[in-house]
Amino acid sequence: MPDRDAARSLPQLTAASLExxxxxxxxxxxxxxxxxxxxxxxxxxxERAMDLSEEARELFEWAKFEPATxxxxxxxxxxLSCEALRxxxxxxHMLAWLLNHRAFFAGEMSELQLRRHGRLPPAxxxxxxxxxxxxxxxxxxxxxxxxxxxxxxxxxxxxCGDDLAEQPAEIHRLHDRLGEAYSAG
Numbered sequence: 001m002p003d004r005d006a007a008r009s010l011p012q013l014t015a016a017s018l019e020x021x022x023x024x025x026x027x028x029x030x031x032x033x034x035x036x037x038x039x040x041x042x043x044x045x046x047e048r049a050m051d052l053s054e055e056a057r058e059l060f061e062w063a064k065f066e067p068a069t070x071x072x073x074x075x076x077x078x079x080l081s082c083e084a085l086r087x088x089x090x091x092x093h094m095l096a097w098l099l100n101h102r103a104f105f106a107g108e109m110s111e112l113q114l115r116r117h118g119r120l121p122p123a124x125x126x127x128x129x130x131x132x133x134x135x136x137x138x139x140x141x142x143x144x145x146x147x148x149x150x151x152x153x154x155x156x157x158x159x160c161g162d163d164l165a166e167q168p169a170e171i172h173r174l175h176d177r178l179g180e181a182y183s184a185g
Contacts, residue, residue, distance in 0.1 A: 037156055039105040046098040049149060053091045056142045060084035063139060079131035083143060086124045090146050093121050094153050112170070120157040123150060 063080055100118040103109040109118075126147070132140060 037101070037160070039102070041156075042098055042101045042105060045149070045153060046095070046102060049091060049094045049098060052142065052146055052149065053088070053095065056084075056087050056091060056146065059136070059139050059142055060087070063136060066136075073134075076131065076134045079128065080135060080139075083127050083131070083135070083139075086127070087143055087146050090124050090150050094146075094150055097153055097157060119161065120154055123154065 060080075063084075097118065097120045100109060100114060104111075104114045104118065127143065132143070135143075
């Protein structure tokens with residue numbers, strides 16, 4: 001039977017302590033995640049990227065079957081196909097970055113795994129403005145929004161990368177320790 005006095009001496013759970021417990025798993029275990037990057041920010045960006053992905057899919061699917069808008073001009077149709085691929089690639093890179101960070105905050109991914117797989121690839125080249133001028137305004141809006149969202153996530157990635165650059169990789173620390181051991185002995 002549990003000791004009643006011991007149970008009374010345990011701290012009482014209040015709303016504040018429950019909030020502390022709930023957010024404890026989100027504490028930064030390292031310096032690779034800047035203090036300004038929070039699970040809420042990652043979740044909000046993830047939701048926006050998902051919405052934008054769905055919107056892009058619908059618009060590019062619509063444009064593929066819209067001969068009245070793009071006619072028989074193969075150059076514009078090829079440019080539209082290239083931009084569809086470029087935009088969806090940009091969106092998928094953002095989603096992968098955001099999913100990795102969500103997993104890290106949830107404790108499902110280690111710092112080492114985040115370092116290895118959590119970097120954002122370089123940005124895709126921008127569309128030729130001549131081709132962009134022939135595209136539907138809704139498509140241009142999706143392209144512009146995806147570039148703006150990518151730029152925002154890229155700034156966060158660079159902030160994370162700056163902290164990672166300050167910390168030598170484990171292999172470098174091991175190499176340094178081996179070098180010191182051999183030079184001393």
